[in-house]
Amino acid sequence: MLSPSRRRRRAVGLSLAMAAMSVVVLAGCAPGGSDPGAPQRRSVNTRLADEPITIKLYTETNYTLYEELAHEFQRQHPNVTFEITKERYDVLLQNAPRLMASDNPPDLVRLDVQTDQVKDNLLLDLDPYADAYGWDRFPPTQLAPLRVSESGQRGEGSLYGYGINHSVTGVYFNKELARQIGMNEPPATMGEFEELLQAARDAGLLPIMQANAAGEANMTYQAILNQLLDRQTVEDWIYNVPGATIDVPESVAAARRLQEWAEKGYLNSDANSVDYTSMVGRFAAGEGLFMFLGNWQAAALDSEMEGNVGFFLFPPEDAGRPAIAMSTPGSLVIPAKAENPDAAAYFLNWTLTNSTARQTVADVGGSVPGGDPGRPLPDVAPGSVTEQTQEAFQDVAEGDGAIGFLTNATPGMFQNTLAPQLQLLIGGRTSPEEFAAKLQADYEEDLAS
Amino acid sequence: MTATGFSSGRAGGAGRTGPRMRGRDVAAGWLFAAPALIVYAMFVLYPLCVAVQYSLYEWNGIGPATWVGLDNYKNILTEPERLAPIRNAFVLIIFFTVLPVTAGLALASLIKVIQNPVFASAARTMLFLPQIIPLVAAGIGWSWMYAQTGLVNQALDVVGLGSLTRPWLGDFDFALPAVGLIGTWVLTGLCTVLLLTAIGKIDPALYESVRLDGGNWYHEFRAVTLPSVRKEIGVLVTINTIAALASFDIIMTTTGGGPGRETMVPGVEIYRLGFGEREIGLASALGVVLMLLVLAVILPLHRVFQERP
Incomplete structure (x- = not known):
């Protein structure tokens, strides 16, 4: 028999040998695919085939608009069957690239267009369809966020996504509590807004219901930033224009503003441990005068708060300046390797041209349908908060004030930079200067890799 | 072999x-x-x-990969931001290993003394219960208990310690101990049951001889119990320390690493780097570092508990 120590040495030796062997085998090839170059342009067919066809849709669980549209399309086109897979959006974001690269990719994916995916040749260039269907008549601001140039810059170049609904962010308010502090109309300036915050605090009310367990305060921070920093600088940063920077006095000032709000007790003291769902639940239950959020929550709030909820765009610093708010298309993409790209594109075109589909965008999505501005708008219940968010969307569109989300600047920006930094900012553990500098440093690090 | x-x-x-x-x-x-x-x-x-x-490449998981040699390791070992999660993992050893093993030892000795078999088995079942709850469910349950209006703060209010209430998981100073205690809660049951079994196997004659020599309960514990369960303690220290260093579920479901990065641990960081930032190379390098770290901690511990019969 071998002694235990000799035996152990042998076992270690054996596994080391096996490990070394595998490394040698693996070392021959680098991981990942080779760069096949940009795929060729292909001819497109705008007629929907008559034979049975299955369209695979990969969408998100939290927002049911896309699957509802698929169901309606199935009703109208009995030969088409939708095979729907759903996932929470953050999970979907992580899985989508691998799924699109696989041998069995979906035909349609709910995805915001990102530079990485275009670089990796995962997305189908939709320009041929845009020409064939006349999507180029859409307002340019609707299409810009879905374009990526050959050099990898967002905002210009070929079209890679199709925006169906459009988000718009602003401030929800509890009408009952607003009446208590004598707020008869939405504030016209940031100064007026802050007076209302103080009035609510004095009246013993919570001024802002805020979640920040996963960095939800990014909406609040960017709402302030949008008013202080010029639109182009923010957009360049989000679109990764070379040399773009957010480490400027205005973003420091915006961070200071938010930190002061936290210090003055304008936010619930447990904001850093409150998640999105709890925030909406507590606001709907009557806690908090204001809540910074977007129109995607409008339909649900209408049913939960029944006439007791209003919405306004976050006001500019000086009255009369055009409204600037985050407003982006909720887009579907067609993977480059999709089996039925023609049918998928036909469906996309249908969502914004069919009147039932457009009504669904309003009813289920709580949003204004994008597309040709000449088409009639769907009906919404008068006096509902959905109606107010739709008006807000139109205001932003008319003033050309739509801007993207800071969170989308790089794949890691939201989870790894904004979320922890906003928690530190609200918790008083970082200075506004450090906050702005850190955002820029991480941004540059993300882009360098 | x-x-x-x-x-x-x-x-x-x-x-x-x-x-x-x-x-x-x-x-x-x-x-x-x-x-x-x-x-x-x-x-x-x-x-x-x-x-x-x-770990030797810069790769987003899909496109072509670039050879970077040991750059990923250099990044991990020199960036203070990447070292903080490793430090947190070591703090968790207190909550995952030291507290549960100590508590398990005390509880097992106590239950051993209890003569009523019904009470003893009820205590054993109750203590073991957290062990069979999935960690994800435990994390979600505890995040409700730790909330501003949760059970923990309600209890503090009732006993007149209302001034101490806070949103525990959102508090920069208390978030790490708070998630650590969830680990203590989960692991104490396992420690107690395992040590109870070990104590049950000790020859009663040994205790008797201590008593005949005029020893009290402390002498029994020190001279008989502790040396007899040495191996079991070794096993518990090993698996609990691995659980601390490689923790993921509890952190992920309660704080996700926040507030700020106060509760960030290597497990969650690997997941974020790999799936969120799509830095497969960096995530793999951190994984390898974590593995070596676990080995570096576990092997010496193993030796301490194995030698000296």
């Missing part, structure tokens, strides 16, 4: 000697071990080697 060990044990045996037989024995040995070896190679060795390989 090894082929030579197998046959050398046979060498002196009666009848079945000779090179032919020996060769057949060796082949049979490998044949028996083959299924396990293949599975082990496929699901442990291969992924391990692939992770080592990935």
Whole structure:
């Protein structure tokens, strides 16, 4: 028999040998695919085939608009069957690239267009369809966020996504509590807004219901930033224009503003441990005068708060300046390797041209349908908060004030930079200067890799 | 285990000697071990080697990869931001290992003393209960209890400690101890039950002799109980320390690493780097570092508990 120590040495030796062997085998090839170059342009067919066809849709669980549209399309086109897979959006974001690269990719994916995916040749260039269907008549601001140039810059170049609904962010308010502090109309300036915050605090009310367990305060921070920093600088940063920077006095000032709000007790003291769902639940239950959020929550709030909820765009610093708010298309993409790209594109075109589909965008999505501005708008219940968010969307569109989300600047920006930094900012553990500098440093690090 | 060990044990045996037989024995040995070896190679060795390989590249998981040598390791070992999660993991050892093993030892000794079998088994069941709850469910449950209006703060209010209430998981100073205590809660049951079994196997005559020598309960504990359960403590320290260093579920479901990065641990950081930032190379390198770290901590501990019979 071998002694235990000799035996152990042998076992270690054996596994080391096996490990070394595998490394040698693996070392021959680098991981990942080779760069096949940009795929060729292909001819497109705008007629929907008559034979049975299955369209695979990969969408998100939290927002049911896309699957509802698929169901309606199935009703109208009995030969088409939708095979729907759903996932929470953050999970979907992580899985989508691998799924699109696989041998069995979906035909349609709910995805915001990102530079990485275009670089990796995962997305189908939709320009041929845009020409064939006349999507180029859409307002340019609707299409810009879905374009990526050959050099990898967002905002210009070929079209890679199709925006169906459009988000718009602003401030929800509890009408009952607003009446208590004598707020008869939405504030016209940031100064007026802050007076209302103080009035609510004095009246013993919570001024802002805020979640920040996963960095939800990014909406609040960017709402302030949008008013202080010029639109182009923010957009360049989000679109990764070379040399773009957010480490400027205005973003420091915006961070200071938010930190002061936290210090003055304008936010619930447990904001850093409150998640999105709890925030909406507590606001709907009557806690908090204001809540910074977007129109995607409008339909649900209408049913939960029944006439007791209003919405306004976050006001500019000086009255009369055009409204600037985050407003982006909720887009579907067609993977480059999709089996039925023609049918998928036909469906996309249908969502914004069919009147039932457009009504669904309003009813289920709580949003204004994008597309040709000449088409009639769907009906919404008068006096509902959905109606107010739709008006807000139109205001932003008319003033050309739509801007993207800071969170989308790089794949890691939201989870790894904004979320922890906003928690530190609200918790008083970082200075506004450090906050702005850190955002820029991480941004540059993300882009360098 | 090894082929030579197998046959050398046979060498002196009666009848079945000779090179032919020996060769057949060796082949049979490998044949028996083959299924396990293949599975082990496929699901442990291969992924391990692939992770080592990935860690030498800059890769987003889809596109072409770029060879970067040891840059990923350099990044991990020099960036203070990447070192903080490792420090947090060591803090968690207090909550995952020191507290549960100590509490388990105390509780097991206590339950041993209780003569009422119904009460003893009820206590055992209750203590073990957290162990069978999935960690994800435990995390969600505890995040409700730790909320501003949760049970923990309600309890503090009731006993007049209302000034201490806070949103525990959102508090920069208390978030890490708070998630650590969830680990303590989960692991104490396992420690208690395992140590209880070990104590049950101790020869009662040993206790009797201590008592005859005029020793009290402390002497019993010090001279009989502790040395007898040394091996079991070694096992618990090992698995709990691994649980602390490689923790993921509890952190992920309660704080996600926040507030700020106060509760960030290597497990969650690997997940974020790999899936959120799509830095497969960096994530793999951190995984390899974590593995080496666990080995560096566990092997010396193992030695401490194994030697000196």
